[in-house]
Amino acid sequence: MQTALSEEIDVELSLDLYRCMLQLRDFELKVQELYRTGSMPGFVHLYVGEEAVAAGVCASLKREDLVYSTHRGHGHALAKGVPARELMAELWGKRTGCCGGRGGSMHTFAPEYGFMGTNGIVGGSIPLAAGSALAAQLRNSGQVVVSFFGDGAVNAGSFHESLNLAAVWNLPVVFACENNLYATEMAFYRATKNTSVASRAAAYAIPGQEVDGVDVYEVYGAAKKAIQRARTGGGPTLLEFKTYRTLGHHEGDPGTEYRTREEVAQWKARCPIKSLRERMIGSGQANESQFEQIQKDTDAWLDDAVQFAKSSPTPDPQTVLEHS
Amino acid sequence: MPYEIVMPQLGLTMTEGAVNTWLKQPGERVEKGEMLFSVSTDKVDMEVESTGTGFLSTLVGVGQTIPVGTVIAVLTEQPAESAGESPNGSVKYPASPRARALAKSLGIEIGEITPKSGTRIVEEDVKQYHANRPAPTVAPISSVKRITAQRTAESFERAPHFYLGAEVNAGKLVVLRSELGEIAERRIGFKPTYTDFLLRALAMALGEQPGVNAYWHDRTVQRRDSADVGFAAQTDTGLVVPVIRKADGMSLFAIATKRRDLSERARAGALHPDELQGGSATLSNLGSEGVDWFQAILNPPQSVILASGSLAKRPIVVEDRLEAGYSLMLTLSADHRVLDGVAAARFLMAIKRTLENPQELLL
Amino acid sequence: MTNKQREITYGEAGVEALREEMGRDPSIVYIGQGIGPRGGNFRQTRGLWKEFGDGRLRDTGICELGETGLAIGAAMNGCRAIVDEVFLDFILEAMTQVIQQAATIHYLSNGKIKVPVVIRGAMGSVRNAGAQHAHSFYAWFAHTPGLKVAVPSTPYDCKGLLKTALRQDTPVMFIEHKGLYNSKGEVPEGEFLVPFGKASVRREGSDVTIVAVGRMVQLASEAASALQDEGIAAEVIDPRTVAPLDRDTILRSVAKTGRLAVVDEAPAACGFSGEVIALVSTHGFDSLDAPPRRICSLHVPNPFSPALENEMMPSVTKVVSEVREMLRG
CATH class of the missing domain: 3.30.559.10 (Chloramphenicol acetyltransferase-like domain)
Structure with a gap:
């Protein structure tokens, strides 16, 4: 299976996926660093460990396709094409942020890149994604909508109602569940009897698939199919990406009271970025110096974003009522 | 609802009377049956018991001749905040913001006004007062x-x-x-x-x-x-x-x-x-x-x-x-x-x- | 042909607004329960399904959260969406979508995302439907930044306000009254709009200002007629939208009359009546010649028995006697 997939994916695309995952990883680690210095307001939920999902899914989306995200959404935003400068500035509450500092980490919108928002409410964006798919269907716009959510959302009513309506109306939407096994501190097996999210697709009579969420090739392949199905009138798909956040729920949560160190270490060892690099070097598709160059590019890209955000002005308090 | 005290009918022929003395202070709590005021009629002076219980707001001054049956005081469940004797001895009433604003613009001292309702000075009371006020004699001034x-x-x-x-x-x-x-x-x-x-x-x-x-x-x-x-x-x-x-x-x-x-x-x-x-x-x-x-x-x-x-x-x-x-x-x-x-x-x-x-x- | 204008019902006026707007704007989609072939529980979409079909009139099962969320999402991607909760009571299932998503996204996105969704529902008590079908919590929405709230009281306003609602770029709560759907009034055929934030003076008077919305406008007007016989001239103001609220018309009226009463089918606590009184106390303090009054539903869930519910709700008699007392001083 893996071999077959990797044959479909050429070297250029592999390196793009690698670059994307590295950017998502390094961006989050930089945010963690800045957050810990106290210079960043609010609170942040980092995407470290789950990069393969956003990178692998968004690789098959067009700019006009839409992504609805979650509270852990920086990765989705970057993978959908939101410039790092605008995202970093938004996290900093700066005027140059993609929402002018009104939204912050959990309410970041960049519709010009098809990024329809992170969302502070678990399950809150699933109906919105299905609704946007309804609009795409009605307007014949050819857009596909991806709804990202975590395992925490699948036991909420919005998941059920949205999948049901999307199914009955055959909407062009992909439901992308990032099952990182914990809803904050609640282990998925403690929250629900049926721990297969993918199997729930049967309840709505739509295709469902479980995917190894730390293997970017697997993610890419499954997502591509689902997106294609949606775009060609085949209706919604439920994808369950088995993944893991190697950091805490949010910055400040050690993430160790409810998980064993061994479990965290095991998942860390399955790092999607490291494993892709090793695989490509092992198969002779790429060499060390290419990865070093990508690292250098990523460092420069990130420095630029930080410098831009840091030096940007804060919003003018007099504008607080604008857009009200 | 405030309890109303009226000028009592103290005999067959009495048509009006005047309060001689208020035996309780405005704002003071009065129990039913307590002596509340003394009245002068054309024939007699006598003390009158309160017919109700509550905090006193007097509505008429001492010596004013009042027709029998007119409300001369009210007893409220709560003490009225602004009730009380003003320095010149006349009774002070609460006034509506509108009445206050009008009185101010007309140069009228709100405390000089007695409200028709006996409870609160309203715009109409100020208008009446103003209409009845003698035109001030203004000496020409060099x-x-x-x-x-x-x-x-x-x-x-x-x-x-x-x-x-x-x-x-x-x-x-x-x-x-x-x-x-x-x-x-x-x-x-x-x-x-x-x-x-x-x-x-x-x-x-x-x-x-x-x-x-x-x-x-x-x-x-x-x-x-x-x-x-x-x-x-x-x-x-x-x-x-x-x-x-x-x-x-x-x-x-x-x-x-x-x-x-x-x-x-x-x-x-x-x-x-x-x-x-x-x-x-x-x-x-x-x-x-x-x-x-x-x-x-x-x-x-x-x-x-x-x-x-x-x-x-x-x-x-x-x-x-x-x-x-x-x-x-x-x-x-x-x-x-x-x-x-x-x-x-x-x-x-x-x-x-x-x-x-x-x-x-x-x- | 007479000069007298055509009279239609409040419900028909809403249908007419929808027909005109859906004909004018092909991006409008209507989502709700029983709004397709059935034509709406209150006949509020009668005939539209035949005209516009399954694609644009989306009947759903019973899933207010999903319906409402999908309508909002559709509005975020180039449609104008109406979601019909039918009974406003049922919107509670979808409140998180209304308050957390619809109301916030336009602002939080720095104005980048338009959210042209109309969330429709009928409030109030009618024919002793009982507590769970009789709520009047329209003011909750006016309390939430990011929502406009229209509360039509006449067929004319129902049509004109709904057409205006369907041309906004941000969410509108369109809250009808169950008891008004069959009320009749003059409504011009064809195009006209009723602007948001512009109150209607239903009746002029110099002694007291009565503010009311929805079905309470009717009740206030009846009370004003009764008061007229006693020589009390009441002015009846219908704000028509409670957000935005036409503050100027209310303040001007109280500046004239000096007295303010608010009649509200919702309870008094923390509600619209208190808001209007706060407005006048703050910005029209010197206009007040008497303490303002609230004639509202009592602070209990709507009881079923007509004898109890009539006691619980505002009535013409209650309005008349409260206003009469105000005038007495």
Whole structure:
């Protein structure tokens, strides 16, 4: 299976996926660093460990396709094409942020890149994604909508109602569940009897698939199919990406009271970025110096974003009522 | 709901009555059955029990004749916040914001109004009050009087006044004036008045004590270089203060001549505005009106004004004996921003000394 | 042909607004329960399904959260969406979508995302439907930044306000009254709009201002007629939209009359009535000649028995006697 997939994916695309995952990883680690210095307001939920999902899914989306995200959404935003400068500035509450500092980490919108928002409410964006798919269907716009959510959302009513309506109306939407096994501190097996999210697709009579969420090739392949199905009138798909956040729920949560160190270490060892690099070097598709160059590019890209955000002005308090 | 107390029917023929006394204070709690007020009718005075319980708001004043059955007080469950006797003894009612605003714009004291409802003063009550108010009698006022009103008010409000008094033994002054009479008639055609002597004394003292010839301006003391003395002159249109310039350099006769000229023209309304401007100090002499002594209001921006009472025979002490002799009461008002007590005292004493040794006035 | 204008019902007026707007704007989609072939529980979409079909009239099962969320999402991607909760009572299932998503996204996105969604529902008590079908919590929405709230009281306003609602770029709560659907009034055929934030003076008077919305406007007007016989001239103000609220018209009226009463089918606590009184107390303090009054539903869930519910709700008699007392001073 893996071999077959990797044959479909050429070297250029592999390196793009690698670059994307590295950017998502390094961006989050930089945010963690800045957050810990106290210079960043609010609170942040980092995407470290789950990069393969956003990178692998968004690789098959067009700019006009839409992504609805979650509270852990920086990765989705970057993978959908939101410039790092605008995202970093938004996290900093700066005027140059993609929402002018009104939204912050959990309410970041960049519709010009098809990024329809992170969302502070678990399950809150699933109906919105299905609704946007309804609009795409009605307007014949050819857009596909991806709804990202975590395992925490699948036991909420919005998941059920949205999948049901999307199914009955055959909407062009992909439901992308990032099952990182914990809803904050609640282990998925403690929250629900049926721990297969993918199997729930049967309840709505739509295709469902479980995917190894730390293997970017697997993610890419499954997502591509689902997106294609949606775009060609085949209706919604439920994808369950088995993944893991190697950091805490949010910055400040050690993430160790409810998980064993061994479990965290095991998942860390399955790092999607490291494993892709090793695989490509092992198969002779790429060499060390290419990865070093990508690292250098990523460092420069990130420095630029930080410098831009840091030096940007804060919003003018007099504008607080604008857009009200 | 407030409980209403009405003027009771205290006999077959009673149609009206007046509250003699309220036996409870407004705001006080009254229990049913307690004596609440006493009433006078055409026949009898008697005390009346409260028919209800609650906190008292009285609606009628003592002595007002009220028809039987009229609400004269209410008892409320909670004490009314603004109820209570106002200083003039009339009852105070709460008023609506609208009524207050209207009363303010009409210059009506809201506390003077009794509401028709007996509970709260509303706009209609203010309108009624205004309609029934006798038109205020406005005396026509001359511009001189208006200016005097404004300037005295301003002076009295702004300048911290203090007052010093001295009794002048005027025996020698009376003799001197009498002796000078004939020469004066010849030289200037009239006999100088005591005002002229006082002006001369005031001018001399100003010349000698330039610290007094100053005024307060913008947080500093400003000196004047010319000793100009003014005098208060009553005219038909009001009080004016003509000024004699550089009076410290003028003889008694010169001052007298100038004073007479200014007085006559002041009465005729023929003074030039310049002749009413400025001045270092003012003399106000009400002696001719029989006043023994008084305190004058400073004529701004001047820092002193000398008030002179009547020159009359009074008991005076001469070498441990009481004698009848002429005396004159002087009161100096001074601006404490310019002068301290001692400086003002020295100034007054200089005037007293020259008046008691009036030969100096001829030098 | 007479000069007298055509009279239609409140419900028909809403249908007419929808027909005109859906004909004018092909991006409009209507989502709700029983709004397709059935034509709406209150006949509020009668005939539209035949005209516009399944695509644009989306009947759903019973899933207010999903319906509402999908409508909002459709509005975020180029449609104008109406979601019909039918009974406003049922919107509670979808409140998180209304308050957390619809109301916030336009602002938080720095104005980048338009959210032209109309969330429709009928409030109030009618024919003793009982507590769970009789709520009047329209003011909750006016309390939430980011929502406009229209509360039509006449067929004319129902049509004109709904057409205006369908041309906004941000969410509108369109809250009808169940008891008004069959009320009749003059409504012009064809195009006209009723602006948001512009109150209607239903009746002029100089003694007291009565503010009311929805069905309470009718009740206030009846009370004003009764008061007229006693020589009390009441002015009845219908704000028509409570967000935005036409503050000027209310303040001007109280400046004239000096007295304010608010009649509200919702309870008084923390509600619209308190808001209007706060407005006048703050910005029209010197206009007041009497303490303002609230004539509202009592603070209990709507009881079923007509005898109890009539006691619980505002009535013409209650309005008349409260206003009469105000005038007495």
